[in-house]
Amino acid sequence: MTPSGACKSMRQPYADFLKGIRIVDFSRALAGPSCTRLMADLGAEVIKVEPPTGDQTRTFAYQRNGRSGYFIQQNLGKHGLSIDLRKEAGKALALELISIADVVVESFRPGVMARLSLDYPRLRHVNPSVVLCSISAFGQYGPYADRRGGDYNIQALSGMMSLNGHPDGPPMWTGNAYSDTTTGLHAFGATMAALYRRLQTGIGEHIDVALLDCSLWHQELSFQQYLLSEGKMLQLRAGSGRTDNAPVNVYKGRDGHMVLAAMSESAWKTLCEAMEFPMLVTDSRFSSKALRIQNVAALDHVIERWICTFPSVDDAIERLLSRGLVCGRVRTIPEIAADLNTDAREMLVEVPDPAFDKPLRVMNSPMRFSASSAYPRGHAPLLGESAASIPTQLLGYTSREVLQLLGEGVLTVEERAAPQVMKELEAGERGPGQ
Structure with a gap:
């Protein structure tokens, strides 16, 4: 029995790993x-x-x-x-x-x-x-x-x-x-x-x-937190953010939304440098992960205001990507279909x-x-x-x-x-x- 019709525009040969099965x-x-x-x-x-x-x-x-x-x-x-x-x-x-x-x-x-x-x-x-x-x-x-x-x-x-x-x-x-x-x-x-x-x-x-x-x-984080803590740690709904780390969220810019995750101490310091706000590293509200989680609303406000200084979220993303940070535009299906x-x-x-x-x-x-x-x-x-x-x-x-x-x-x-x-x-x- 042969396939019903070849896939068009293939750049590599078929992976026939299951041929004969x-x-x-x-x-x-x-x-x-x-x-x-x-x-x-x-x-x-x-x-x-x-x-x-x-x-x-x-x-x-x-x-x-x-x-x-x-x-x-x-x-x-x-x-x-x-x-x-x-x-x-x-x-x-x-x-x-x-x-x-x-x-x-x-x-x-x-x-x-x-x-x-x-x-x-x-x-x-x-x-x-x-x-x-x-x-x-x-x-x-x-x-x-x-x-x-x-x-x-x-x-x-x-x-x-x-x-x-x-x-x-x-x-x-x-x-x-x-x-x-x-x-x-x-x-x-x-x-x-x-x-x-x-x-x-x-x-x-x-x-x-x-x-x-x-x-x-597929819910490894929420279950393992609960099991290892013997019920003391319970993940809750947090919108697009996280209850166990910050900054991690969706941020609105002038022409769309973007995501940003700077969860480690080194990533946080790099983000502060990229935003040209080095004073945030020692800010009493944000100087540790626990404090950033506690004051996440204020932190998200600072980040979103910075993103809005750019004509496009793509400009902010380019700046952050050049520093090796994890970020990206929130894209639509048509945008993904046309993406290189x-x-x-x-x-x-x-x-x-x-x-x-x-x-x-x-x-x-x-x-x-x-x-x-x-x-x-x-x-x-x-x-x-x-x-x-x-x-x-x-x-x-x-x-x-x-x-x-x-x-x-x-x-x-x-x-x-x-x-x-x-x-x-x-x-x-x-x-x-x-």
């Missing part, structure tokens, strides 16, 4: 698909299995030409198969795929795979060395295992929302589904570890990754898409290597677009058998993909050279 991906929404997207970008053959109605993110905004940017982002370079797993023939087809797979990824609630007769013992029966990665909100066991969950309630239950927002305001969502994407990264790493172990031992594995666990892991560094790092690349007459600009994976790079291997699949190629090329089905599965509703193909699927099936019926 086959993934059967039952996951939906974001956590699982983001995990398998990373695998696809490293050369793995990812077969995305969807229900007849498709992954729910196919309907998410923003929509253009009937395509969802949300769905496209997480499913680039995957093959698409829509199987009705409620039907016995659908379950049988799924097991056949699993029998020739290296990895299976799923993100159902615990117990759903068992009800579909696709639980780990059954998978091991057809493929003893298979690696199953189960992604769920609360894990395969524990008092919350049966609850429904997603990024929004996980951010609340993990404490993430309690730390986000202003001191006098309500807890806030972070603005992106970080619980999902961080879980996808952990699932990716765990799967790579399981594949390495299988290489050594030949033994498969069942991986259990929970959004809540991953969200706790974004281009140099190839974080936005172009891929062809069957719904558009020109390549789409998409987000690239952030993995760069010494002589190669991760890139998308093609467009995000139309629903069921591989209904002919996967059963016939990988499983030995005849075109007539595939047509029967389509007629019985075991396989589904969206209207836009149907002509190509039928063309492939007709070519298969005629045979080579006919």
Whole structure:
């Protein structure tokens, strides 16, 4: 099975580190698909299995030409198969795929795979060395295992929302589904570890990754402060600042906002020199970290007034960067998309898409290597677009058998993909050279 279309304007060769690895991906929404997207970008053959109605993110905004940017982002370079797993023939087809797979990824609630007769013992029966990665909100066991969950309630239950927002305001969502994407990264790493172990031992594995666990892991500062202090130190909401250090904040200039962090004593002294306020080093309000934290409002006022002496925050940033300080403009998405560094790092690349007459600009994976790079291997699949190629090329089905599965509703193909699927099936019926 080959990728659906090459990434455009590549500056390095594909990083084919996972070439030859086959993934059967039952996951939906974001956590699982983001995990398998990373695998696809490293050369793995990812077969995305969807229900007849498709992954729910196919309907998410923003929509253009009937395509969802949300769905496209997480499913680039995957093959698409829509199987009705409620039907016995659908379950049988799924097991056949699993029998020739290296990895299976799923993100159902615990117990759903068992009800579909696709639980780990059954998978091991057809493929003893298979690696199953189960992604769920609360894990395969524990008092919350049966609850429904997603990024929004996980951010609340993990404490993430309690730390986000202003001191006098309500807890806030972070603005992106970080619980999902961080879980996808952990699932990716765990799967790579399981594949390495299988290489050594030949033994498969069942991986259990929970959004809540991953969200706790990513709050290392707040938890470690609390644990090490035996409950005496508790991080609280501080807006864009920090309760344990200063100056660290977002500052308003004449033409925008910027961030500045001068947390060490040496950085603080350098900042005072850069602002040409050497007297601040010995100012009784700011002469130690504890005093700077205590008088942070006054300190932030001094810094913001200094920034406003420049025509642009960029001028202040240039001054501070020349002294090696940590700072930067608060940028918008359009500014980032047009940034020279974004281009140099190839974080936005172009891929062809069957719904558009020109390549789409998409987000690239952030993995760069010494002589190669991760890139998308093609467009995000139309629903069921591989209904002919996967059963016939990988499983030995005849075109007539595939047509029967389509007629019985075991396989589904969206209207836009149907002509190509039928063309492939007709070519298969005629045979080579006919």
